[in-house]
Amino acid sequence: MTSPTAQADRVEAIEIELLLEAMYQRFHYDFRGYSRASVKRRLRQLRERLGYRTYSALLEGLLHDPAVVPQVIAYLTVQVSEMFRDPSYFRALREHVVPHLRTYPSLKVWVAGCSSGEELYSLAILFREEGLEQRTLFYATDINPSALEAAASGVYNLDRIRGFTENHQQSGGRSSLSDYYTTGYGKATFDRRLRERVVFSDHSLVTDAVFGEMHLISCRNVLIYFDNTLQDRTLKLFNDSLIRKGFLGLGSKESIRFSSQATAFQDFVPGERIYQKTSDDA
Template identity: 85%
Template structure:
């Protein structure tokens, strides 16, 4: 009997928490114009619990009250919900596949547009910028690195990372088929590595929401890795449709290692290109 009562209490608490989370997401949308309602509830729940504890609120309802009445809380919540853990040349085999299989196709174009969607603090953009420089494509390429997290975009545009991360970045770069030393691209001082300003000469860092914003150009390559895993099925479909509309015919889309087009309503718009690395090509029709 005690177990049944405990189960009922847990169930009631879960329902209450679900209501709190829905209200927080509505508050973010109505008050701050950030729409997280299509994000995976499991991910949102985990992050909001962590933020509640970090900020010292007893309940999510208390955090909701603060969100509604203290404008400074909003950016903290948005930042916590969108922060992505990344590294340069993450999953080196993905970048090797770009280098060996996608770059030969990109060489045939006189000019290129590359979109790094959900760029977070910039590690993937710098990885692609270095790869394109090594392959002789940088000067014909315009990069667009977008995110909804203003703090992340600021960090990306600065291009400064803790020096203790560089060893991992360097190993990844080598495994990706790097044609130079990563140390050619940064200077180190005071425990930080600052990446060469020249890598940012051909990039636009911009606020863009995959949830609400529209197509803004015709891209030859879109790299959006480890972002879709935070979306529910409906928002994943919207995003894949957005990418399809944003790519030129026979353009390329790269996703994260745990992401796929397999169950997307827009899967027919693409064909597998390097499937094991989640690289797809838009159909030529």
């Protein structure tokens, strides 16, 4: 006989599936391939914050209260980030990838799942320091409109700058991070010129198609929220979006090793999860 706890868990699982299906059918946001453990944890936080007793009640709010929709999107897409996060990754880009990028007359860089823009500005600053900014077009994409708006503003709380600065120095920064922002009213606003060569765009790794011909794609700490099928789909999208010999950077806990795209890339800086595309036919 099934225990009450198991029955309750089963009901919750059904409720969550219905909620995710509603998000897709009604609002065209597809979270159905996201890791269920991550989805459940985040939806529980939102449900408790909004005061809903069950996921069914949250679903009713989603369908009938327009204010709930952006909150669900925000909770399911939120990423904890900071500028030059994992400084050794950016040092590896600077020391190992940039020399290859210098050989191209023009460059395209895609920051996929850019959230509120910390990774984008890190790369823009790095490319400026390495003399590549003016030949580079950056694409910053996310499915969360609020995150894209925050990224486009380039404004961050001043209390975060100390951590950003330390990361920048450890990444091999060739200048002072303070050269790139102004302060006021407890905020740091990054130089608008860092955004002059940036295209901010809504793009879903779940449902949308190939995004240009990129020399570098940086998508860090996004795949960990996807199930295996969606990870394979996303890596295939990256493979198809890169030029031959293009570069892919993933998060420290992410890998292509067991994916369907494993043979399409070779380790380039293995310790930093930086890969290079090997062919166009994987």
